[in-house]
Amino acid sequence: GQQLNQSPQSMFIQEGEDVSMNCTSSSIFNTWLWYKQEPGEGPVLLIALYKAGELTSNGRLTAQFGITRKDSFLNISASIPSDVGIYFCAGQLNNAGNMLTFGGGTRLMVKP
């Protein structure tokens, strides 16, 4: 099925650095979501964005819903080792029964 274009695919950074990842789509979405998945676990919702242009923070995480509704980014500031995992973006259409379209994921590795 369709996937969102998520980049980068992987990042290996030093503890304390800031991280940025983004997702783009050829079609619009009404909602953008960011999930984190750790090995052997299901995805955990980090941030949900419901309005074009919306900028939302959750601790050290900040995400924005692009004004065109076709993109979103997630920033992590001052990374720590427990930020390690795979981050997925997902787009949702309100009239699609809450179905999600996922990005390919960004694998984040943090060096202490």
Next chain:
Amino acid sequence: GAVVSQHPSRVICKSGTSVKIECRSLDFQATTMFWYRQFPKQSLMLMATSNEGSKATYEQGVEKDKFLINHASLTLSTLTVTSAHPEDSSFYICSASNSHTQYFGPGTRLTVL
């Protein structure tokens, strides 16, 4: 809030046997539940969508007779992998949806020998 559980967390079975995986929304009623499978280093692939009391809607390429889904109540959906084969080995994840957002279970690791 919005906790989804899955049971079992991991299962090993012999080829040809059937395996049932349960997905429960613990603190909310889920009008819709979704079943995904995930291969190593890949994103989640939607298998089917189920609404309470009605037949599941399967994605293209997913065999409905092999992956039986039952959504008997607003808090429980089950996925049964029938006549499992080694190629069915994967990480199966369910999610439950309230009116806005999907909340995911912790996943079930299925290994078919």
